[in-house]
Amino acid sequence: MHKVSPHQDSTFLHTDPMNIVGFWIPLEDATEENSCLWFIPGSHKNGISRRFVRNPIGPSPPTIMTGSDPEFDNHKFVAAPVMKGSLVLIHGEVVHRSYANRSKKSRHVYTFHVVETANTTYSKDNWLQPTEELPFPSLY
Template identity: 40%
Template sequence: MQTLSDRPTARTFRATDSGLTAEMRAAFETDGYLVIEDFVPMDLCDRLMARATELVGGFDIEAHRTVFSTKSVAHATALYFQESGDAIRFFLEEEAVDAAGNLTRPKELAINKIGHAMHDLDPVFSEFSRQAHLAALAKGLLQDPLLLQSMYIFKQPGIGGEVSWHQDSTYLYTEPMSCIGFWFALEDADSSNGGMLAMRGGHRGPLRQRFRRLPDGKLETEKLVTTPWLEKDVVNLDARKGSLVVLHGLLPHYSSANRSTRSRHAYTLHCIDGACRYPADNWLRRGDHLPLRGF
């Protein structure tokens, strides 16, 4: 059986000012992902990390202690999560909270992620999210790219939670499907600190689940395909600091728990095509005060 470090590593591309090249397009259509090195200058990575630290510093952890976990999905029952589509909110690592609900480590080392509208509500995140060469890349993939969701992911040392195999279109569904994820490595990410894996070409398979909102407001995961994942053609999406990983919405991807002494900070931005329908039963909603915008 292969270990994470034994798996093949995805091919990489170099960033260009022209956006999506013909070679990139062909690779994305075949593999369902792109790894583009040196997409973001180091100082911009550091600036975003510093801003995330400032935001965490201002978070009142006594008022909200919502744990985010792809295993228990307990966060789905919390209004704090359900109403976060047009807000900036903070979610804790499962292993950072004991059975009594008390933190087991300092606040800054207990946060799992921040979500889900920093790209519209925070000027530093908005500027980062609307870089000209990212806009050029997105417009090569989508007819009318709209910035729907943003997440700052900490992947804390020692306790960074596993993210099970999933497809982003499970959570951000359009008709036809158009979701694309832009995942920025703000620190080096590899198999030793919870880096990502993907099933190469897996985006050509069906959508397996939908995470949707019921008429009563509750959130549920609807299974569309009941057979288990077949982990084949799995590659490491190793990404050096400043790299961008582009993910097709149907591409199965995963990240292991981070048991190392190194954090793995990343920023994820999800776009959808404004030419597609965004059904009302999607879990992520935005109020009229914050309409979707492009680049």
């Protein structure tokens, strides 16, 4: 498994107000050995400094990163090992990452993101957009 660089989900899925929540469900125990998630506690209070958006000037490349690439203090990350079947809710602005799994133990997960749509604007320049053929499913 490849590493997942430090990021905030709201960089990729922007709403106003910001209310993206990631649901991360390990199908196997996620330990430091097999690459559990790592978080910077309190980082959700600092906002986001970049956005991954559709390219406003043309189709090539289809997406671009805007804003500045922040540097995160590696000493602030805290490991979050969890047992299979747990549910980890990830605030859209919290900084998180995982290292490459170099162990012989796999670490499969199921993950998805949820947006509260009431009184919320989903950004029209987000890279991912619903279509008539493929609308975003409602949970209620």
